[in-house]
Amino acid sequence: MVIPRIKERSARYFRETVNNRRHLHQYPELSFQEAKTAEFIAAKLTEYGISFTPNVAGHGIVAVIEGQNPTDKCIALRADIDALPLNEHTHLPYSSAHNGVMHACGHDAHTAMLLTAARILFEMKNHFNGTIKLIFQHAEEKLPGGALGMLAAGVLENPAVSCMIGLHVLPELESGKAGFRPGPFMASGDEINIRVHGKGGHAAMPDQINDTVLIASQIVVGLQQVVSRMAPPLVPTVLSFGRLIADGAHNVIPNEVLIQGTFRTFDENWRKKGKELIVNIAQQTAAAAGAIAEVTIDSGYPVLINDPHTTTIATSAAAEFLGNENIVILDQRMTTEDFAWYSQKVPACFIRLGTGNASKGITAGLHTPTFDIDENSLETGSGLLAWIALKQLDN
Numbered sequence: 001m002v003i004p005r006i007k008e009r010s011a012r013y014f015r016e017t018v019n020n021r022r023h024l025h026q027y028p029e030l031s032f033q034e035a036k037t038a039e040f041i042a043a044k045l046t047e048y049g050i051s052f053t054p055n056v057a058g059h060g061i062v063a064v065i066e067g068q069n070p071t072d073k074c075i076a077l078r079a080d081i082d083a084l085p086l087n088e089h090t091h092l093p094y095s096s097a098h099n100g101v102m103h104a105c106g107h108d109a110h111t112a113m114l115l116t117a118a119r120i121l122f123e124m125k126n127h128f129n130g131t132i133k134l135i136f137q138h139a140e141e142k143l144p145g146g147a148l149g150m151l152a153a154g155v156l157e158n159p160a161v162s163c164m165i166g167l168h169v170l171p172e173l174e175s176g177k178a179g180f181r182p183g184p185f186m187a188s189g190d191e192i193n194i195r196v197h198g199k200g201g202h203a204a205m206p207d208q209i210n211d212t213v214l215i216a217s218q219i220v221v222g223l224q225q226v227v228s229r230m231a232p233p234l235v236p237t238v239l240s241f242g243r244l245i246a247d248g249a250h251n252v253i254p255n256e257v258l259i260q261g262t263f264r265t266f267d268e269n270w271r272k273k274g275k276e277l278i279v280n281i282a283q284q285t286a287a288a289a290g291a292i293a294e295v296t297i298d299s300g301y302p303v304l305i306n307d308p309h310t311t312t313i314a315t316s317a318a319a320e321f322l323g324n325e326n327i328v329i330l331d332q333r334m335t336t337e338d339f340a341w342y343s344q345k346v347p348a349c350f351i352r353l354g355t356g357n358a359s360k361g362i363t364a365g366l367h368t369p370t371f372d373i374d375e376n377s378l379e380t381g382s383g384l385l386a387w388i389a390l391k392q393l394d395n
Contacts, residue, residue, distance in 0.1 A: 021375070050064075076342075081107055109355070166349070170352040173354030178322060196219065198255060210291045216246065237274065275297050321384055
């Protein structure tokens with residue numbers, strides 16, 4: 001009888017879930033700037049009667065719902081709350097009111113669903129044993145990420161969290177479905193910054209200069225061997241460069257060229273070695289041409305690991321809630337997510353919720369200016385989070 005009860009409540013609160021999501025969507029805030037978003041979340045938790053701690057490591061919020069015998073076990077549910085630096089082009093009536101800021105990754109939906117799941121679980125607190133923590137995390141989109149600060153603030157303690165669940169929208173997956181994958185699921189991600197310093201000058205006198213543009217080009221090409229020849233063949237690895245700035249002119253070679261890219265993989269030992277190789281190859285390539293390569297690598301999020309046992313329970317619970325036909329086993333993804341920090345500390349499961357609907361024209365990808373969701377998925381996700389939390393407590 002628990003599933004029908006949860007579904008009835010998620011349906012009853014569906015319109016408010018939509019309204020909450022639309023409000024958050026209309027007033028997005030960038031990473032580490034989510035003050036108004038946090039105020040909105042706090043107001044809703046207060047309205048629902050749920051106790052919480054604000055300003056955790058910044059704009060994070062941690063709420064707690066105690067069931068019967070609250071010391072039995074503690075499960076955490078996490079939603080991220082920040083937006084992206086992007087101009088929205090959806091033309092929706094609740095489009096972003098903040099120029100250059102958009103919820104293009106669905107964090108507005110994550111927050112709205114967790115608020116409704118919290119409301120459902122609070123109303124059912126006399127029917128389960130243990131404690132459920134609700135972590136509304138700021139700054140997922142920007143290094144070093146809000147998860148590190150919240151971990152340092154002790155969000156996994158008092159009471160100690162036994163396992164943790166995160167949920168993220170996925171437009172490639174049809175609304176009404178949910179995706180899972182045990183084991184390593186999402187890649188680590190590091191930001192590569194290389195500055196080539198040399199002697200610039202007139203492009204018509206290459207014998208009198210260090211051609212920093214040519215050197216930078218050789219570095220980009222040479223670094224491809226990190227993936228093609230040095231990476232373990234069975235470890236997924238990506239090294240991509242998306243920015244190369246040589247601010248010269250048709251006939252001017254600049255003194256400095258900037259190269260920026262990303263390094264991603266699924267093995268922490270290889271990750272460390274790969275970064276050392278990037279530094280060595282860049283520096284040696286520049287030195288061979290009489291220039292200097294200054295290499296800075298900003299270490300990002302680690303590999304996100306879905307604990308097999310926790311993920312099995314979550315997958316089974318989702319099948320009960322949605323039907324076996326709506327459960328999808330996902331491939332690994334080279335994208336990154338700072339939920340990975342939690343997965344390195346406690347057994348965790350990161351779920352992908354289908355939000356696409358081709359018949360409604362809702363097909364745009366994440367991090368695009370036309371991204372949107374099928375809002376029916378909000379009802380699905382709210383109830384699913386509540387049910388999985390209860391199943392994790394039972395196990």
